[in-house]
Amino acid sequence: MLGLKLPTDPRWANIAESNLEVILTDHAWCEQKAVTNALHIIIQNPEFDDLVAAMMEIAKEELEHFQLVHEIILKRGYTFGREEKDDYVGELFKFMRRGDGHAMSRVDRLLFAAVIEARSCERFKVLSDNINDEELAKFYRGLMESEAGHYTTFLKFAKKYNDGIDVDQRWKEWLAHEARVIANYGKTEKMHG
Numbered sequence: 768m769l770g771l772k773l774p775t776d777p778r779w780a781n782i783a784e785s786n787l788e789v790i791l792t793d794h795a796w797c798e799q800k801a802v803t804n805a806l807h808i809i810i811q812n813p814e815f816d817d818l819v820a821a822m823m824e825i826a827k828e829e830l831e832h833f834q835l836v837h838e839i840i841l842k843r844g845y846t847f848g849r850e851e852k853d854d855y856v857g858e859l860f861k862f863m864r865r866g867d868g869h870a871m872s873r874v875d876r877l878l879f880a881a882v883i884e885a886r887s888c889e890r891f892k893v894l895s896d897n898i899n900d901e902e903l904a905k906f907y908r909g910l911m912e913s914e915a916g917h918y919t920t921f922l923k924f925a926k927k928y929n930d931g932i933d934v935d936q937r938w939k940e941w942l943a944h945e946a947r948v949i950a951n952y953g954k955t956e957k958m959h960g
Contacts, residue, residue: 769885769918770938772946779890779953780897786956787900788845791836793957796850797887798833801917802826804880812873818924825917832910839906855959856883858948862941870930878934878941881921883959886949888914890958 783790805826809819840847859882863875891911895904926934952960 769889769915770942771885771889771949772942773949775890775893775949776953777893777897780893782954783894783956784898784900787843787903788840789848789956790958791840791843791845792848793851793853793960795833795836795840795847797853797958798829798836799850800853800856801829801880801883802833804876805829808873808876808880811869811876812928815924815928818928821920821924825920828913828917832913835906839903851957853957853959855886855948855952859883859945862944870928870932874925874929874932874934874937877921877925878938881918881925881938882941882945884914884918884921886945886959888918 805822809822809826812818837847859879863879864871865875888911891907891914895906895908895911898904898907922934922938925938949959954960
């Protein structure tokens with residue numbers, strides 16, 4: 768369904784579960800970055816009313832997810848830590864085409880968001896299927912469904928506002944690149960780590 772070329776090893780869930788305070792803090796910051804990304808898309812594309820409306824909805828949902836994760840952190844007596852660099856997202860960001868015109872920048876920003884949402888959705892499924900913490904397993908199952916909706920929304924708008932760009936071909940390139948990047952991760956208690 769998600770098109771990802773390299774699945775997450777289910778054992779990553781055990782690594783994540785070994786330090787829930789770290790994975791939850793990292794997850795909260797990922798949600799905040801998703802809000803920022805949706806707002807960036809709005810700022811860069813105000814002429815597309817339906818895209819703006821969809822990004823506002825995604826930003827609201829991601830902010831709600833941030834709040835939910837933050838509440839879990841506090842409820843469990845954990846400390847909400849500082850944001851740390853997300854090398855996975857950084858490597859994906861470098862793959863985005865910039866300087867090839869506004870349409871290419873728009874399409875690539877949407878595909879960048881789609882691939883991150885796809886991987887997050889897949890990671891939430893791995894967590895929900897493999898951790899022993901029943902509360903978090905249920906929580907991540909619910910988030911998985913939401914992230915899948917975001918993934919399809921980003922792809923839909925990349926195809927709708929493509930200005931002649933072969934989005935299917937570019938999506939294949941994104942998926943191949945993401946597989947090369949994610950092959951180096953899955954060894955730490957980070958959402959994409």
